[in-house]
Amino acid sequence: MKLGKTAVGFVILVAAGIVAPFVIYPVFLMKALCFALFACAFNLLLGYTGLLSFGHAAFFGSAAYITGYVITKLGFPVELGILTGTVFAFGLGAVFGSLAIRRQGIYFAMITLALAQMVFFLCLQIKATGGEDGLQGIPRGFLLGFIDLSDTLNMYYFVLGIFLFGFFLIYRIVHSPFGQVLKAIRENEPRAVSLGYDADSHKLLAFILSAGLSGLAGATKSVVFQLASLTDVHWGMSGEVVLMALVGGVGTIFGPVVGALVIVTMENYLSGFGSWVTIIMGVVFVACVLVFRKGIVGELNALIKR
Amino acid sequence: MFEWLGITPQGLYGQLLVGLINGSFYATLSLGLAVIFGLLNIVNFTHGAQYMMGAFVAWMGLRYFGVNYWWSLILAPLAVGVVGIVLELTLLRRLYRMDHLYGLLLTFGLALIIEGGFRQAFGISGEQYDIPEALTGATNLGFIFLPNYRAWVVAASLVVCFFAWFVIERTKLGAYLRAGTENPQLLQAFGVNVPVLVTLTYGFGAALAGFAGVLAAPIFQVNPVMGSNLLIVVFAVVVIGGLGSILGSILTGVGLGLIEGLTKVFYPEGSSVVIFVIMAVILLIRPAGLFGKEK
Numbered sequence: 362m363k364l365g366k367t368a369v370g371f372v373i374l375v376a377a378g379i380v381a382p383f384v385i386y387p388v389f390l391m392k393a394l395c396f397a398l399f400a401c402a403f404n405l406l407l408g409y410t411g412l413l414s415f416g417h418a419a420f421f422g423s424a425a426y427i428t429g430y431v432i433t434k435l436g437f438p439v440e441l442g443i444l445t446g447t448v449f450a451f452g453l454g455a456v457f458g459s460l461a462i463r464r465q466g467i468y469f470a471m472i473t474l475a476l477a478q479m480v481f482f483l484c485l486q487i488k489a490t491g492g493e494d495g496l497q498g499i500p501r502g503f504l505l506g507f508i509d510l511s512d513t514l515n516m517y518y519f520v521l522g523i524f525l526f527g528f529f530l531i532y533r534i535v536h537s538p539f540g541q542v543l544k545a546i547r548e549n550e551p552r553a554v555s556l557g558y559d560a561d562s563h564k565l566l567a568f569i570l571s572a573g574l575s576g577l578a579g580a581t582k583s584v585v586f587q588l589a590s591l592t593d594v595h596w597g598m599s600g601e602v603v604l605m606a607l608v609g610g611v612g613t614i615f616g617p618v619v620g621a622l623v624i625v626t627m628e629n630y631l632s633g634f635g636s637w638v639t640i641i642m643g644v645v646f647v648a649c650v651l652v653f654r655k656g657i658v659g660e661l662n663a664l665i666k667r
Numbered sequence: 668m669f670e671w672l673g674i675t676p677q678g679l680y681g682q683l684l685v686g687l688i689n690g691s692f693y694a695t696l697s698l699g700l701a702v703i704f705g706l707l708n709i710v711n712f713t714h715g716a717q718y719m720m721g722a723f724v725a726w727m728g729l730r731y732f733g734v735n736y737w738w739s740l741i742l743a744p745l746a747v748g749v750v751g752i753v754l755e756l757t758l759l760r761r762l763y764r765m766d767h768l769y770g771l772l773l774t775f776g777l778a779l780i781i782e783g784g785f786r787q788a789f790g791i792s793g794e795q796y797d798i799p800e801a802l803t804g805a806t807n808l809g810f811i812f813l814p815n816y817r818a819w820v821v822a823a824s825l826v827v828c829f830f831a832w833f834v835i836e837r838t839k840l841g842a843y844l845r846a847g848t849e850n851p852q853l854l855q856a857f858g859v860n861v862p863v864l865v866t867l868t869y870g871f872g873a874a875l876a877g878f879a880g881v882l883a884a885p886i887f888q889v890n891p892v893m894g895s896n897l898l899i900v901v902f903a904v905v906v907i908g909g910l911g912s913i914l915g916s917i918l919t920g921v922g923l924g925l926i927e928g929l930t931k932v933f934y935p936e937g938s939s940v941v942i943f944v945i946m947a948v949i950l951l952i953r954p955a956g957l958f959g960k961e962k
Contacts, residue, residue: 413768460947463954467710467767468906472950475903479943486936596899600775607772639783646776650769651761 367532370615374528378521387517388585393625394524395582400605400617401531402574407603408612409535410567411547412462415470415599416477417575419457422594423480424450424576425583429496430489432584439502439510443523443580450576451569453480458568462561474596481594495590499583516585523581527574532614534570543567575602604642607649610656619657674932680811682928688817688886690924691824692879696901697908697916698828699875702835704910705848706868709759709770713751714901715894716781717873720747721880722889723785726796736799736885743881744874751873755866778895785891793888820882827878828917835913844868903946909959919957 381390399421406412428446431437437445461472484490491497501510510516534540545553546560554560583589592598601624609620624642631638649656655663696714703711711717724743728734734742754777762769802816835841846854847864855861880894887893901920908919923942931938949956 413771460950463950464906467704467771470768470771471710471902471906472946474899475906475943475946478899478903479940482939482943486939596895600779603772603775636783636786639779640787643776643779643781643783646779647758647773650773650776651758654769 367614374615374618375525378525382514382517387513389625389629391517391520391585392582393622394520395578395585396602396605396625397618397621398524398527398581399575399578400602400609400621401528402571402578403602404606404611404613404617405531405534405574406567406571407606408616409540409547410543410564412564412568413470413603414461414473414568414571415596415603416457416473416475416480417572417602418594418596418598419473419477419480420450420454420572420575421579421582421598421602422484422589422591423453424579425589425593426484426490426496428580429499429583429589432502433496433499434489438506439504439584443577443584446580446583447573447577450579451573454569454572454576455565458565458572462564462568474599477594477599478596481591481596484591484594490589493591495588496583497588499587499589501584501587510584520581520585523577527577528618531574535614539563539566601642604646604649606656608645608656610659610662613656613658613662616656616658623657677811679932682931683925684811684813684817684928685931686925686928687821687921688924689927690921691821691828692883692897692920693901693904693924694828694917694920695824695879695882696876696897697904697920698831698913699872699879700901700905701910701913701916702831702844702875703869703872706844706851706865707759707763707770708767709762709774710767710902711869711872712771712774712898713754713778713781714774714872714876715896715898716778717747717751717876717894718880718883718897719785719891719894720750720781721877722796722884722887722893723789723880723891724877725881725884726794726889729796730794736881740878740881744877747877747880748870748874752866752870755869759869760862782891782895789891791890791892793890793893796884796889798885816885820886823882824879825917825921827875831875832913832917900942903942907942907946907949907956909956911956912958915958 378394381387399417403414403417406414424446426446427449428442431445432439432442457473457476460476461469464472485492501516504510504515504519508515508519510519535543542553542558542563545556545558546563550560579593582593605620605624606617607620608623609618610616627641627645628638631641653660696718700711700714703709703714721743724746725734725736725739728739728742729736758773758777759770762773798816802819805812805814806818807813833841835844843854843859843864847859847861851861883893904920904923905916907923908915910916923945926945927938927941930941937944
């Protein structure tokens with residue numbers, strides 16, 4: 362029964378993804394897909410391992426910069442550029458993860474935030490990142506040498522493919538034996554250790570996977586918008602992805618996708634109102650924490666079960 | 668001493684002074700975080716916003732009501748403390764029985780609201796707050812011209828830090844606080860009103876941040892984002908020092924400020940990241956932090 366429900370969800374998601382660009386503005390959809398993948402990757406860590414990272418912008422943003430740099434300055438083809446950015450995020454995740462898992466709970470959040478701020482300052486100072494301007498005009502180029510990505514629909518389906526790949530991968534990770542051990546660690550770490558599981562190496566691997574997939578989202582975003590900027594590595598971005606997961610439902614498969622859609626839509630409509638976006642995001646944060654901890658999908662699941 | 672590196676003694680002492688000032692702010696803010704964390708088990712993400720509010724209340728007081736610096740030094744922390752108490756009573760209180768992460772997320776949301784509100788009202792360009800007349804000018808110490816206001820900032824924040832340390836470690840009230848950190852249920856059983864203690868502690872921590880904000884107002888530009896950037900550095904300071912020890916937070920704060928100042932002299936490019944690098948190294952060799960206890 363449960364499997365059936367998820368399968369239905371998948372089919373709806375794929376069908377909606379294919380039809381959507383004929384109904385809704387495709388550039389908006391691509392933005393939503395990139396952030397949805399980012400939020401799903403983040404949720405792999407918070408929702409299924411119980412680790413709250415406040416520095417995921419570091420992976421998202423640095424991958425965006427690397428991809429932009431190798432495509433623009435070194436002339437890499439687009440798919441290789443995205444791959445390079447993603448691999449870099451995996452590597453950065455390995456370094457940051459091995460430092461951060463040495464402490465738990467709130468310290469973990471503070472460490473990831475501080476390390477991400479270091480990346481922010483580096484991106485601000487290094488010449489290759491273009492400082493305040495960021496990297497602009499990243500060419501979209503041709504996928505596999507012949508599919509013209511400057512065509513919006515081609516680009517959209519490429520992004521949809523990447524998203525579905527990442528989404529399915531996360532689904533497989535969560536439902537693998539490895540994912541079950543992660544959940545055991547989340548629920549009761551000492552007990553998981555006493556059963557013979559090496560909690561630290563599981564946490565580290567989850568961290569690396571989450572970082573790498575966040576990087577994939579960031580790399581794709583830089584190609585879509587042809588831009589990598591300081592906003593991508595700023596702590597505000599780390600906060601945003603936490604909010605997306607929280608709004609949609611932490612620890613649910615479809616939650617982060619819904620959360621990302623909600624937040625991106627909100628930003629889209631409020632973009633003319635200056636700092637009100639920040640204020641409203643703060644209010645949503647407070648409301649989620651106080652009265653709406655399960656998020657949209659979590660609450661829906663609870664309703665269906667009743 | 669370092670002339671062969673192209674560094675003048677004046678430059679060195681100047682940067683060390685800047686480091687000392689930054690260090691005093693790190694110390695005051697991480698002390699407030701440590702006090703709040705001790706009793707409430709919450710990492711107060713609103714701390715940076717409270718620091719910013721202190722500076723803004725002082726600026727608004729002078730601009731609209733003619734309240735001078737010295738009154739602001741008392742009134743602004745009080746105002747920030749009262750706002751903190753209201754937040755604790757209405758919102759934070761509901762989360763004590765839940766995972767600590769929710770407290771962190773709630774205070775992060777509050778920080779966004781406060782910062783966004785001030786940005787909407789005052790823009791991000793920043794406002795000027797003049798140094799009070801009694802503290803303008805500088806004193807010649809022989810090897811350096813010491814601006815009087817900066818000397819005052821260092822002295823005032825260190826005095827406040829040591830006052831806080833004295834209250835917590837050497838008085839009856841402090842004994843209650845420490846007991847509440849160890850075992851709130853037992854303390855309550857002895858007839859101490861723990862919820863009131865918790866509320867006042869949060870108010871005190873917020874007021875401390877507000878006080879630092881007033882001190883900072885004439886040095887840095889008073890602007891809505893002044894707190895959030897500082898707070899992330901303070902988080903790194905807290906990870907390095909550990910939240911367990913009051914004296915430890917003060918020492919770590921001042922020490923890291925000085926190291927940051929030295930980095931500005933010898934390797935300016937590294938000054939914005941040096942504290943984060945130190946944090947990474949400390950995590951490698953002593954994961955619990957310099958003054959932390961391994962749980």
